[in-house]
Amino acid sequence: MGIFQEFRQFMMRGSAIDMGIGVVLGAALSSFVDSLVRDILLPPIGLVYSRMNIENLHISLSGRTYSSLAEAKEAGAITINYGLFISTSIRFLIILFVVFLVVRQMNRWKKPHQHPSDSMTNKECPYCCLSIPNRAVICPNCSSSLEKKQSAERTTYPRLKIK
Template sequence: MGLFQEFRQFAIKGNAVDIGVGVVLGAAFSGFIDSLVKDIILPPIGVLYSKINFQDLYISLSGMTYPSLEKAKEAGAATINYGLFITASVRFIIILFTVFLVVRQINRWKKPHQHPLDSMTKKECPYCCMPIPTKAIVCPNCSSTIKKQENKRKAGPTWRIM
């Protein structure tokens, strides 16, 4: 499975431990990632695009123009701050990807410590072909009743019709 597919599954199907780790790591990395985005990543991108400061990208809803977002706020103008949104989005993606990498590594560390008999105590459901516990009577995947296969021979001759 590729890295991108694992990332997508993590983002969609997180469990409580993954979310807890994410909250803690997100809080711990918040200041670091914020500085990384504002001071390292976005300034070179802004230089490439005609010396744009992403934090000064806004739309004034009053119709007036101001030299910066700070001046618009001082004047009390209502603004849509899409530059700050871009900054926050980049920051969020970096934090989410970092948390994913940490949780992915934690899950790799967990695999060797699984019980060695777990893989040997499985059988295949004859109806849906999914692995189920050996002692299962009802398949948890397809809800089919599993008949216990016994190797008893019937008494008397067996007839075949051809």
């Protein structure tokens, strides 16, 4: 098989297309969150901190004082731009939270009939003593039937034959 046929199969498999869509959506989400942080969230925070632009916060390593980061860069000063770091950190946390919400919703759509707490509760198989899902009827580990046979006196389980 030629390299172009292999590449075509790789592209058509779906994972490459899904990855491309994810990159495009990620870039769109990033620019949206960037605008949200820079234009909506940071100005009120700067207003609270005595009418300053947070992105202008910096420390000049040359010892001189500059009124803005742009002025320091124009003068060629070496600066530690902790205001830009704060802004980028806020953007990162918002993007992380949005991705969490999307993944959480996708997981809900995959299993609409299953409540999250159902998957977390387990019981112990009476035969092999391993943890199994609460609603299991047959143990996935030892293949034992977990339905109890009720007798008048006690609950009995089929015996395992050991050779």
